[in-house]
Amino acid sequence: MAKIAVVAGDGIGTEVVAQALKVLRVVLPDVETNDYDLGAARYNRTGEVLPDSVLEELRGHDAILLGAVGDPSVPPGVLERGLLLKLRFDFDQYVNLRPSRLWPGTTSPLAGVKPGEIDLVVVREGTEGLYVGAGGNLHPGTPAEVATEESLNTRHGVERVIRDAFARAQKRERGKVTLVHKTNVLTHAGGLWARAFNAVKAEFPDIETEYQHVDAAAMFLVTNPQRYDVVVTDNLFGDILTDIAAAVTGGIGLAASGSINPERAFPSMFEPVHGSAPDIAGKGVADPSAAVLSAALLLDHLGHPEAAARVSEAVGAEVAARTPGSALSTEAIGDRLAAAVA
Amino acid sequence: MAKIAVVAGDGIGTEVVAQALKVLRVVLPDVETNDYDLGAARYNRTGEVLPDSVLEELRGHDAILLGAVGDPSVPPGVLERGLLLKLRFDFDQYVNLRPSRLWPGTTSPLAGVKPGEIDLVVVREGTEGLYVGAGGNLHPGTPAEVATEESLNTRHGVERVIRDAFARAQKRERGKVTLVHKTNVLTHAGGLWARAFNAVKAEFPDIETEYQHVDAAAMFLVTNPQRYDVVVTDNLFGDILTDIAAAVTGGIGLAASGSINPERAFPSMFEPVHGSAPDIAGKGVADPSAAVLSAALLLDHLGHPEAAARVSEAVGAEVAARTPGSALSTEAIGDRLAAAVA
Ligand SMILES: CC(C)[C@H](C(=O)O)[C@@H](O)C(=O)O
Ligand SMILES: CC(C)[C@H](C(=O)O)[C@@H](O)C(=O)O
Numbered sequence: 316m317a318k319i320a321v322v323a324g325d326g327i328g329t330e331v332v333a334q335a336l337k338v339l340r341v342v343l344p345d346v347e348t349n350d351y352d353l354g355a356a357r358y359n360r361t362g363e364v365l366p367d368s369v370l371e372e373l374r375g376h377d378a379i380l381l382g383a384v385g386d387p388s389v390p391p392g393v394l395e396r397g398l399l400l401k402l403r404f405d406f407d408q409y410v411n412l413r414p415s416r417l418w419p420g421t422t423s424p425l426a427g428v429k430p431g432e433i434d435l436v437v438v439r440e441g442t443e444g445l446y447v448g449a450g451g452n453l454h455p456g457t458p459a460e461v462a463t464e465e466s467l468n469t470r471h472g473v474e475r476v477i478r479d480a481f482a483r484a485q486k487r488e489r490g491k492v493t494l495v496h497k498t499n500v501l502t503h504a505g506g507l508w509a510r511a512f513n514a515v516k517a518e519f520p521d522i523e524t525e526y527q528h529v530d531a532a533a534m535f536l537v538t539n540p541q542r543y544d545v546v547v548t549d550n551l552f553g554d555i556l557t558d559i560a561a562a563v564t565g566g567i568g569l570a571a572s573g574s575i576n577p578e579r580a581f582p583s584m585f586e587p588v589h590g591s592a593p594d595i596a597g598k599g600v601a602d603p604s605a606a607v608l609s610a611a612l613l614l615d616h617l618g619h620p621e622a623a624a625r626v627s628e629a630v631g632a633e634v635a636a637r638t639p640g641s642a643l644s645t646e647a648i649g650d651r652l653a654a655a656v657a
Numbered sequence: 658m659a660k661i662a663v664v665a666g667d668g669i670g671t672e673v674v675a676q677a678l679k680v681l682r683v684v685l686p687d688v689e690t691n692d693y694d695l696g697a698a699r700y701n702r703t704g705e706v707l708p709d710s711v712l713e714e715l716r717g718h719d720a721i722l723l724g725a726v727g728d729p730s731v732p733p734g735v736l737e738r739g740l741l742l743k744l745r746f747d748f749d750q751y752v753n754l755r756p757s758r759l760w761p762g763t764t765s766p767l768a769g770v771k772p773g774e775i776d777l778v779v780v781r782e783g784t785e786g787l788y789v790g791a792g793g794n795l796h797p798g799t800p801a802e803v804a805t806e807e808s809l810n811t812r813h814g815v816e817r818v819i820r821d822a823f824a825r826a827q828k829r830e831r832g833k834v835t836l837v838h839k840t841n842v843l844t845h846a847g848g849l850w851a852r853a854f855n856a857v858k859a860e861f862p863d864i865e866t867e868y869q870h871v872d873a874a875a876m877f878l879v880t881n882p883q884r885y886d887v888v889v890t891d892n893l894f895g896d897i898l899t900d901i902a903a904a905v906t907g908g909i910g911l912a913a914s915g916s917i918n919p920e921r922a923f924p925s926m927f928e929p930v931h932g933s934a935p936d937i938a939g940k941g942v943a944d945p946s947a948a949v950l951s952a953a954l955l956l957d958h959l960g961h962p963e964a965a966a967r968v969s970e971a972v973g974a975e976v977a978a979r980t981p982g983s984a985l986s987t988e989a990i991g992d993r994l995a996a997a998v999a
Binding site: 391392395396400422423424425426427445446448450451452455456457458459460461462463464465466467468469470471497498499500501502503504505506507510529530531533534537538551554555556557558559561562563566567 | 733734737738742764765766767768769787788790792793794797798799800801802803804805806807808809810811812813839840841842843844845846847848849852871872873875876879880893896897898899900901903904905908909
C-alpha cells in the first residue's frame with residue numbers, strides 16, 4: 316500500500332492538491348496519506364521551515380505530493396533553499412522530470428503550432444550545479460563587495476541523470492536525446508557533461524542524439540519546439556528551459572513535475588510547476604490540472620503506469636472538452652477528472 | 658575621424674560585414690578601416706587565435722566591427738574564450754547591449770503579436786559572472802571527475818552596468834527597468850545584484866522598476882514580451898534571454914549587439930548575434946540586416962545618433978518593403994540600404 320506525504324502548502328496549493336488527491340484515490344483506493352503543514356504559513360506562524368523531525372517522517376513515505384509553497388511575505392530563498400531544495404538534495408532526487416505536451420484543446424502562443432506537435436520531456440539534473448548553494452559574500456553591502464556562486468558537478472551525478480534520460484528516450488516513440496549545456500564558455504563543467512554524454516550514448520546505439528548550447532536551445536524551443544523529444548541538462552539550464560517549454564505549450568497551468576530518486580531509496584516529490592498564486596487563492600478558480608498531472612507522474616513512479624496513463628489522458632480529454640470562455644471551478648474540474656478515471 | 662577595426666571572420670561574417678561597411682561609409686565617409694584576419698580560418702591555418710600584437714593594434718581603434726567567427730572544425734571554446742570573450746574582458750566591454758524590436762514587415766512566431774508591440778533592450782553584463790572562466794576539473798575523464806565553474810560578481814561591476822541600464826531607460830519613452838536574476842536560489846550573487854539595483858534605483862526616481870526570476874522572465878518573453886522595456890541581467894542569463902528575445906522578434910536575422918565600454922577607454926565591439934553559418938556561406942544569401950544594425954549601434958556609440966537612427970530606420974523600411982517569397986541577395990540588400998541612407 317502506497318504511503319504518500321501530502322504537503323498542500325500555501326495559496327492555491329491547498330486547492331489543487333485536494334483535487335489531485337480526489338483523483339488519486341479513485342485509481343489507488345488503498346493509498347495512505349499523511350498531511351504535513353509546511354510552507355509560508357507555517358514559517359510566518361512558527362519560524363520553522365523544515366524541522367528535522369518532519370524530514371525524518373517524510374523519509375518514511377513512498378512519495379510526496381506537494382501543492383505550492385510561498386508567499387510574498389517570506390524573504391526570497393527561505394522556503395526555496397530551506398524546503399524545496401533541501402528535499403531535492405536530502406532525498407537525492409536527481410531526476411527533475413518535466414514533460415511538456417501541447418494537449419488537444421490548448422492553444423500554443425506560437426502561431427501555427429498544432430496540438431500534438433509538441434511532446435517533449437526535460438530531464439533536469441536536480442542535485443548538483445549552481446543549486447548546491449556553494450559561494451559567499453565578502454564585504455556585503457559595501458562598494459568592495461564580491462559575491463561568488465559555485466557550480467559543482469560530478470561525473471557520478473551527471474552520468475546517472477544522462478543515463479536516466481536515455482532510458483526514458485528508449486521507452487518513447489522517437490527515441491532522441493538532446494544534451495543542452497554551454498560547452499563553449501563553461502568549458503570545465505561542459506567538458507564533464509560532454510564526456511559523460513558520449514560515454515552513455517555508446518550504451519544506447521539506437522538513440523539519436525544531438526548537442527545544443529543553452530542559448531540556441533532557448534531559441535529553438537520558441538522557433539521549433541517540435542524538434543525535441545528528451546532534453547537532458549543541468550540544474551539551472553533545466554530551470555529556465557522548462558519554463559520556456561511550459562510557455563509554448565500553453566503556460567504553467569498544465570505543467571507537472573517530479574523530483575525523482577529513480578532507485579526509490581528516498582521518497583520522490585511531485586508538484587505542479589506553478590506557484591501559490593496568492594492573487595487568486597481562496598477563490599476556487601485555480602486550474603488543478605498541473606497538480607493532477609503531477610499525481611500521474613507519481614503513479615508512474617510508484618509502478619502504476621496504466622493508472623498514470625488513465626489520469627493524464629483524462630486531463631487531456633477534459634482540457635479538450637472545455638468551452639472557451641466558460642471557466643469551471645477548481646472543484647468542478649476535479650470532479651470531472653475523478654469521474655473520468657473511475 | 659573614426660578608426661574602425663574590421664574583423665570579418667568566417668563564413669557569412671565576411672559577406673555581411675561587407676554590406677555593413679558599405680552602409681557605414683555612406684553616413685561616415687571619412688571613416689578609416691583596418692582589416693584583421695581572425696577567426697577559424699586563421700586558427701586552422703596558423704594555430705593563432707589572438708596574438709598579443711594584434712590585440713595591441715586593435716586597442717588603437719575607436720571600435721571593432723565583427724562579422725562572425727567560428728567553424729565546426731574548431732573545438733568548442735577556442736575562439737569563444739580566446740577571441741570573443743578575451744576582447745570583451747580585456748577591453749572592459751561591460752555593457753553587452755542587445756535591442757530587440759519587432760519591425761514592421763516581420764512576423765513574430767508568437768500568435769497575435771503585431772509589429773511595433775515588442776521594443777526592448779537587454780543590457781547584459783559583459784565582464785563578470787560565470788563567463789570569467791574560473792573553475793577546473795579534477796580527475797578528468799575518470800569516474801571520480803569533479804568539475805567546477807565559479808561565478809564572480811563585484812559590486813563595482815554590477816553597479817556600473819545597472820546604472821547604464823537606468824541611463825538608457827531614461828532616454829526611452831517608457832522608462833522601465835526589469836532586473837532579472839535568480840535571487841531565491843543564487844542567494845549570494847542575487848543578494849549583491851539586488852542591493853546594487855536598489856541603490857541605483859534611488860538615483861532614478863522617475864524610472865519604473867520590477868524584479869523577476871530568470872525562469873519567469875524566460876516564460877514572459879514568450880507569453881508577454883510587450884511588458885519589457887530595458888532588462889538588466891548578468892552575463893549568462895543575458896546570453897539566454899537575448900536569444901529568446903531574438904526568437905520572438907523574428908529570429909537572429911535582425912539581432913544586433915554591441916559589447917560596449919561606455920567610457921570609451923577601450924574600443925567597443927559590434928557584431929550581429931548570428932554565427933558564421935557555414936551551411937549558407939559563400940552563396941550570397943545571408944541577410945546582412947543584423948550586421949548593418951550592429952553598425953548603427955556603433956554609430957550611436959561613437960556619437961552619431963542621427964546617423965545611427967537613419968541606418969536603423971533604413972533597415973526597418975527595407976524589411977517592411979520585402980516581398981514575401983522573393984529573397985534578395987546579401988549584396989542587393991546592402992545596395993538598397995546604402996541607397997536609402999544616402
Ligand atoms: C522555487 C525554485 C527553487 C524552483 C527552482 O528553481 O528549481 C522553481 O523555479 C522550479 O523550477 O521548481
Ligand atoms: C559565442 C559565445 C561566446 C557568445 C556568448 O555566450 O556570449 C554568444 O553566444 C553570444 O551571445 O554572443
